[in-house]
Amino acid sequence: DVPLKTGVVAIVKGKEEGPVIAVRGDIDALPIQEETDLSYKSKVKGKMHACGHDYHLTSIIGTAILLRDNADKIKGTVKLIFQPAEEIFSGASHIMESGVLDDVSLIFGIHCTREFPVGTVGIREGSVSAxxxxxxxxxxxxxxxxxxxxxxxxxxxxxxxxxxxxxxxxxxxxxxxxxxxxxxxxxxxxxxxxxxxxxxxxxxxxxxxxxxxxxxxxxxxxxxxxxxxxxxxxxxxxxxxxGPPAADNDREWSEFAKKVAEKRNLTVKPSEETLGGEDFAFYQEKIKGVFVHIGTDKSYPNHHPKFKINPEALSLTSGFLAELILEAGEELNERK
Known part of the structure; x- marks a missing residue:
């Protein structure tokens, strides 16, 4: 049980005890009237996911399904965070204050980017947001x-x-x-x-x-x-x-994530440097973590009423995250 007004933390337990790894996807929408022609566009007047958060949460659901189906390979526990209030920079701090991540050793986060095509991921060591x-x-x-x-x-x-x-x-x-x-x-x-x-x-x-x-x-x-x-x-x-501090990717685990991405035949490039904010940084104040940008093809910019992503990125993202979590768990177990 997590004392949150909105948001969900799902848990996938492995067959054996071991380290706890978390992955976060944000879920909040924006006060924008959607103008896309998509069959799955927003049904709520004046509100839409214009920053890819619907893609993020769907990718995390896909990751959860893959992990559940491979629970026998998990030596530990995975916590999947469906986080509210990223756009107003308060959701991550509320999750941290709830105590649900007190036992987490490592955390991963994602965000879509129009700057990379599908099949490319952006991973930067050190600062990734301001x-x-x-x-x-x-x-x-x-x-x-x-x-x-x-x-x-x-x-x-x-x-x-x-x-x-x-x-x-x-x-x-x-x-x-x-x-x-x-x-x-x-x-x-x-x-x-x-x-x-x-x-x-x-x-x-x-x-x-x-x-x-x-x-x-x-x-x-x-x-x-x-x-x-x-x-x-x-x-x-x-x-x-x-607001949030600067998001700062752990150097060692950034290299680890790059190797997993390359193993899955994904192209790896450095994430863009930005002075935009990201409340994933609140997690990284307490937990080693890596924030990854996932290519979703060219589109209208974030927060535009015609914003959309290439849905082909969904399965690639879920597969990458699931393998990243499984291999990171093995690495943490070997370090015991």
């Missing part, structure tokens, strides 16, 4: 008539200065050979042409691969906001939403 943080800054000035700015404290001028100053944190504080990103994505203030408003809202995201840089950039955002606010004599308030 740590994701979100910020919301509220600037409070003093509203006044636009003809008399001297009587107010203008949050728009302060906010404009702040936006440009935030862009210098990476360019003037981070080693050019390192990776860090600050994107301001929302700036709103006022609602008419002849009033200097009282408030301004600035929102954005921070992406990093290094823990120290993540901490440093957060501190700099707080300091820059504080001193610019003081300079313009306005008040500031920052809401910081911490």
């Amino acid at each position: 740590a994701v943080d979100r910020f919301k800054i509220e600037l409070k000035g003093f509203g006044t008539h636009a003809a008399h700015p001297e009587l107010g404290k203008d949050p728009i001028v302060a906010g404009s200065n702040l936006v440009t100053s935030l862009q210098t944190i990476v360019s003037r504080n981070i080693n050019p050979f390192s990776v860090g990103l600050i994107s301001v994505t929302h700036f709103s203030s006022g609602n008419t042409w002849n009033v200097i408003p009282e408030r301004a809202i600035i929102e954005g995201t921070v992406r990093t691969l290094d823990k120290n840089q993540r901490k440093f950039i957060k501190e700099r955002i707080y300091n820059v906001t504080k001193y610019i606010s003081e300079a313009y004599q306005i008040e500031e308030k920052i809401e910081w939403i911490t």
Whole structure:
């Protein structure tokens, strides 16, 4: 039993005791109206799997069937995670908090990619996604008539200065050979042409691969906001939403996964480097793991209403995962 509102953890037990290995597939949908011509397109208005999560969960079901049919070859236990809430970066942490993975020694995860054809898998050692943080800054000035700015404290001028100053944190504080990103994505203030408003809202995201840089950039955002606010004599308030850390593939097990893929006549290429986020990273904070990208042919990009994958990838994915889990179990047993 797993104390989750949504999501399922299925268990396949082998004939003998041994290590516990997990594999994760995410299952959540997106608030998008599907525009494909598929016979199996979403039946729920305004919602679709536009990021391959239906493919992920189907592949994991296929993996479960293959493992069940080969349970006599399993020396240990396999836990198959059908995880909710990946898109909002909270599902993996809830699974971890439930305790269901406390005995897991190794975990694998997958995601489809349009960058590779069917029959190609992407496996990268080390960082495969970025740590994701979100910020919301509220600037409070003093509203006044636009003809008399001297009587107010203008949050728009302060906010404009702040936006440009935030862009210098990476360019003037981070080693050019390192990776860090600050994107301001929302700036709103006022609602008419002849009033200097009282408030301004600035929102954005921070992406990093290094823990120290993540901490440093957060501190700099707080300091820059504080001193610019003081300079313009306005008040500031920052809401910081911490997302997943950077997903980091275990080097040894990445090489192991590559060998299994090649054994199944799959083409292996390095996964694309990305500053996108992936909450599989929460598992990797506690458990050695490998996150694999599976080629599903060219299509519309993720989160597009016409997104779809080549279904020929399903059986290849299930077969690869099943063999990867079986061989990893044998390897772990040999290391006892």
